[in-house]
Amino acid sequence: MSNLDLQQLVEKISLKYFQKPFKHRAYFNYRLKTTGGRYHLNDHNIDINPKMLNDFGYHILIGVIKHELCHYHLHLSGFNAKHSSPDFIHLLSVVGGSRYAPQPKINRRNLRYVCINCGQIYIRKRRINVRRYVCSRCHGHLKLINN
Numbered sequence: 699m700s701n702l703d704l705q706q707l708v709e710k711i712s713l714k715y716f717q718k719p720f721k722h723r724a725y726f727n728y729r730l731k732t733t734g735g736r737y738h739l740n741d742h743n744i745d746i747n748p749k750m751l752n753d754f755g756y757h758i759l760i761g762v763i764k765h766e767l768c769h770y771h772l773h774l775s776g777f778n779a780k781h782s783s784p785d786f787i788h789l790l791s792v793v794g795g796s797r798y799a800p801q802p803k804i805n806r807r808n809l810r811y812v813c814i815n816c817g818q819i820y821i822r823k824r825r826i827n828v829r830r831y832v833c834s835r836c837h838g839h840l841k842l843i844n845n
């Protein structure tokens with residue numbers, strides 16, 4: 699799914715469930731780790747963690763979009779858009795948004811190295827040559843602790 703597809707999906711959900719247009723930008727943010735999505739108070743844009751779709755599927759993605767749209771519409775209408783506010787909890791239940799985003803799966807292919815001198819952990823996507831690469835903190839040797 700592209701950013702354009704996401705944009706159109708958010709606009710569609712906004713009209714269908716909130717009866718109000720979404721007039722800002724929605725895009726995937728590949729740097730989000732455990733957050734499902736975010737509504738930005740300053741520019742009113744929404745970013746969505748692509749793992750919601752890739753790890754959990756369309757249904758979960760929709761729930762996260764509805765959640766962010768609750769923040770969006772409440773905030774722009776001058777209501778309390780915080781998670782704990784009765785307005786937020788009510789609107790979320792009316793549109794069927796998700797309360798919490800599921801936790802993305804940990805990438806099992808990541809490799810963990812530990813510095814045998816200072817204990818610093820390094821997580822790498824690829825295998826590194828431990829004879830050549832040393833700890834950037836103390837120059838100690840690294841050891842692979844899982845695979």
Ligand SMILES: [Zn+2]
Nearest residue numbers: 765766769781
């Ligand atoms: Zn939220």
Ligand SMILES: [Zn+2]
Nearest residue numbers: 813816833836
């Ligand atoms: Zn070290």
